[in-house]
């Protein structure tokens with residue numbers, strides 16, 4: 001709210017921001033905040049462009065640049081991950097760090113930049129974190145069983161529109177980890193539930209439905225994420241606005257799978 | 272595949288949600304009974320207490336059940352609180368909610384604090400009243416021509432003490448906070464929420480939670496000031 005008010009304050013002229021950035025050499029070394037003052041920031045720069053500017057500045061001064069993650073810079077890859085002024089991906093809802101613009105910040109404002117903090121996401125360096133636990137959750141069951149061979153006809157399996165919509169909403173998750181970052185318990189429930197719901201809503205996902213939820217939940221726990229206390233901060237932090245209704249669905253799926261307890265077939269496959 | 276339901280994070284929360292809701296059910300009954308304390312003479316309350324006591328074995332079974340619900344709820348709550356500590360060992364220098372549809376707040380962020388207060392309180396509360404002064408100490412009254420414990424007298428005497436009244440009131444505020452988030456949370460944990468009812472459940476759960484906390488809280492205050 002206050003951020004919207006701020007946005008009008010800053011013109012497109014150059015501004016100065018004070019940055020308080022987490023610096024950490026590697027997972028084993030203790031980190032600390034460093035303060036930098038950065039001139040020549042324009043309101044129309046993206047947050048990551050501002051970080052680029054900072055790094056040019058630091059390099060010129062002979063200071064090691066701040067390591068941070070990014071790839072697409074258009075909100076689709078889920079690589080960027082800064083905890084900005086106490087909020088995952090910064091002040092804007094429905095946006096990843098790379099989609100946040102400097103007009104959201106006021107002239108002379110101090111901006112605190114931290115990495116995602118969760119035991120399951122070790123810090124590799126500065127703001128760079130290791131998100132491989134998400135890959136292992138996906139590998140545990142986030143796939144469908146499909147026949148190889150010629151490409152199947154599109155629409156050969158009909159999907160009811162509401163189910164398709166729900167699957168698409170869930171599939172919007174880009175795996176950025178903001179949900180874990182924002183959660184006081186570092187729970188990965190929003191991410192995991194989005195992946196589970198996405199496939200559970202589609203006929204192609206049905207053969208492995210129960211096995212999937214059991215395995216993915218087990219992997220989620222194994223990775224050392226916390227439990228979900230239904231605070232729902234994740235859904236406000238999520239750049240794709242994934243809803244915690246999917247977490248409720250994950251629990252229904254899990255309960256159904258536990259109650260059924262079908263023995264797992266040795267031969268696997270899509271059934 | 273072998274599933275460790277009871278020790279999974281989802282399983283633990285299922286247990287907490289079920290036991291939590293059963294405890295809420297008990298609180299509704301308990302508060303309904305307590306509202307009899309609004310009758311100043313206390314005959315209704317004593318008759319009610321006498322009736323409950325007359326259930327004998329049934330009452331005993333219900334009490335054992337309550338202690339068990341409580342135990343499972345608190346045990347899993349404490350286990351999960353330790354997990355939280357392990358999962359987020361380093362805290363942020365700054366945190367602020369992104370608002371929107373987040374339930375972030377005093378109630379949701381302090382379930383362990385309010386829960387722990389309730390845990391200590393309930394032990395003391397049972398000692399205070401259930402095992403408090405009774406027939407042996409001469410707190411006797413006639414109910415239906417039989418001698419019964421004058422529980423009403425004990426309650427009134429206790430809530431005439433400022434410290435006791437202040438403490439009970441403070442704990443009931445904690446209860447209100449615990450349930451403001453807890454009731455909604457249990458529905459969400461059990462997967463009973465969907466897109467179209469989630470906000471309604473959050474609202475109604477909050478109202479019921481605050482009503483319970485507030486309802487209990489009015490009784491010591493009423494006795495302190497008006498009886």
Ligand code: HEM
Nearest residue numbers: 229287288291294295345348382383386390453456457460
């Ligand atoms: C009058 C007694 C109590 C009632 C009616 C009650 C009710 C509830 C309910 C309905 C929930 C929501 C469960 C869920 O999220 O699925 C809850 C959560 C919780 N309760 Fe209680 N509770 C009581 C006592 C306690 C005690 C004694 C403790 C503690 C040590 C405790 C600790 C917690 C914690 C930590 C949570 C959050 C669970 C989580 O999400 O991790 N509660 N409570």
Ligand code: SF4
Nearest residue numbers: 173174176177179238
């Ligand atoms: S659910 Fe949202 S916040 Fe979590 S990983 Fe997916 S896109 Fe990121």
Ligand code: FES
Nearest residue numbers: 071073078080098
């Ligand atoms: S860099 Fe790809 S989502 Fe931000």
